[in-house]
């Protein structure tokens with residue numbers, strides 16, 4: 411067999427020395443990460459390849475052990491593995507201890523080290539939109555994994571006050587209490603998504619973040635009174651399919667600044683890339699690859715029954 415062959419999906423030459431990274435998810439077939447990372451490897455001429463591994467929940471411990479056995483450089487973890495993986499990792503970065511979830515594993519000298527680049531990716535996306543959390547008042551919609559990463563980042567960044575709006579307030583309450591214990595200087599309160607108090611919270615917000623799937627293709631949008639927001643408020647949606655969600659369109663129509671979910675997606679990927687390769691990631695190349703893949707798969711996405719795409 412020839413020493414080198416072409417990988418059809420990435421266009422990268424694959425040799426006996428090619429280093430392998432990837433993503434463990436279930437399902438994972440619609441992941442955008444392979445196109446984003448392989449574009450970056452190709453751009454920098456790195457002998458790496460990124461592969462999507464469909465790992466059923468029952469197989470996660472074996473799959474993680476397989477990182478060592480197969481000498482993979484590392485993997486991303488996506489739904490439903492971000493929390494379940496923790497007991498199987500050797501070392502957890504401080505942000506993983508805080509957030510209770512990891513999305514990146516690095517295989518370092520036989521040890522599996524867990525990182526959470528979702529969190530820092532969120533901050534990087536806000537920074538790109540020229541927003542700093544220090545002293546800010548934020549309204550965060552949702553109480554799932556994405557909301558948790560965003561909440562810890564806002565608190566860590568010195569936000570003054572954070573209001574959590576959630577469909578199930580009790581779920582948000584536990585999260586709010588954990589953050590308030592860790593960051594006593596941050597005022598965290600919980601309000602029902604549809605109920606009293608939300609307009610008041612919106613009226614004082616410097617930042618509004620949607621961390622729910624509402625507004626994804628075929629999901630009804632969030633029903634929020636955007637007219638209550640101050641003109642200076644930044645509206646951020648973590649949903650990235652479509653890149654301009656109904657929330658962002660309504661915010662733009664209202665004259666507000668917006669920040670789309672591709673920002674967090676590309677920055678979490680760029681941070682994982684840096685951990686694995688020790689090189690700065692080519693962020694514009696990765697963003698372009700994401701946009702091209704999204705444009706090319708728009709039809710497929712419409713057919714997707716899952717609410718999650720296998721990334722994040």
Ligand code: NAP
Pocket residue numbers: 528552553554555556557576577578581603621622623624626629630648649650671672673674675676678718719721722
């Ligand atoms: P999750 O853990 O399943 O949490 C979902 C949250 O959304 C829960 O708080 C849930 O409320 C709420 N929710 C679900 N459907 C809703 C609806 N129709 N209306 C109002 N609230 C609703 O999900 P996740 O992992 O946090 O992900 C949330 C979204 O963020 C997904 O769209 C995901 O793709 C996106 N995301 C993007 C990035 C990125 O890089 N851009 C990263 C991570 C996640 P209850 O508590 O009441 O169930």
